[in-house]
Amino acid sequence: MQLRVAVIGQPHGLKGEVRLDVRTDRPEIRLAVGSILETDPPEAGPLTVAKNRTYKDSYFVLFDEIKDRTAAESIRGVELVVETDEEEETGEDEWYRHELVGLEALDPDGYTLGVVKELEIMPGQDLLVVEEPDGLITRVPFVKEIVTEIDIEDNCVIIDAPPGLFSEEEMVISEETVSGSSKSDDSQDHASEETK
Known part of the structure; x- marks a missing residue:
């Protein structure tokens, strides 16, 4: 390991x-x-x-x-x-990559955001790569303020995402606050571009 x-x-x-x-x-x-x-x-x-x-x-x-x-x-x-031995204890905020990949990504209310596909190592901060149900890829900053909980036993990670980070969230917000389908579609397209 x-x-x-x-x-x-x-x-x-x-x-x-x-x-x-x-x-x-x-x-x-x-x-x-x-x-x-x-x-x-x-x-x-x-x-x-x-x-x-x-x-x-x-x-x-x-x-x-x-x-x-x-x-x-x-x-x-x-x-x-x-x-290292797999049994070796890691720090409170340390995770093996294989522990994270495959976890279900949920919002704080239990709504499915997608599945963790990868952990990208970046100079400033790591990113969780989440594949959304519609196949879009979203990169989530791996910081405590956004990734609030990791539960290996329950096979899930809780993500308190800012508005617009996930395309489904953006689409739901648009549908609730804007009448007419064309504006909803524009918001969804915009979110998709940001997650590429």
Whole structure:
């Protein structure tokens, strides 16, 4: 089982140092000097931590295998992962990708929004990729304010989405507040474009 530790960000300086988007609550253990980390994609690694430091809430690392800024640029966006026992306890807000994919996405009232198809790793924040019942794909910011609850046992995730994020929500709002079908159709088309 692989646990995502961090995503490699932009280079810092000329000697190959990189900024990390840390995804573990134990970076002092996972990213300790001498740690050997597998990567996703696998061909980018493994990478050995030669030096680490924090500065203004950011985490910076030098790897033995990365000698200059050009090499650092080539690994930007690579995920650092470690092999871990599936039984190992994760942090309160840490989830394995395989735990999320396949969960039913519900709104706070229990209305079906779709099914989680993927977890996209992004520099700023991760995105839950949800396939709606009509086949449209919606990318949901994976933040506590929007993804309010994850219930693995009940096989669902609760999403308190802002208006218009999901096409069905936009269509229902339009039908309730606007008379005439043409305006409803326009709202649905607009929502569809935003979710592509």
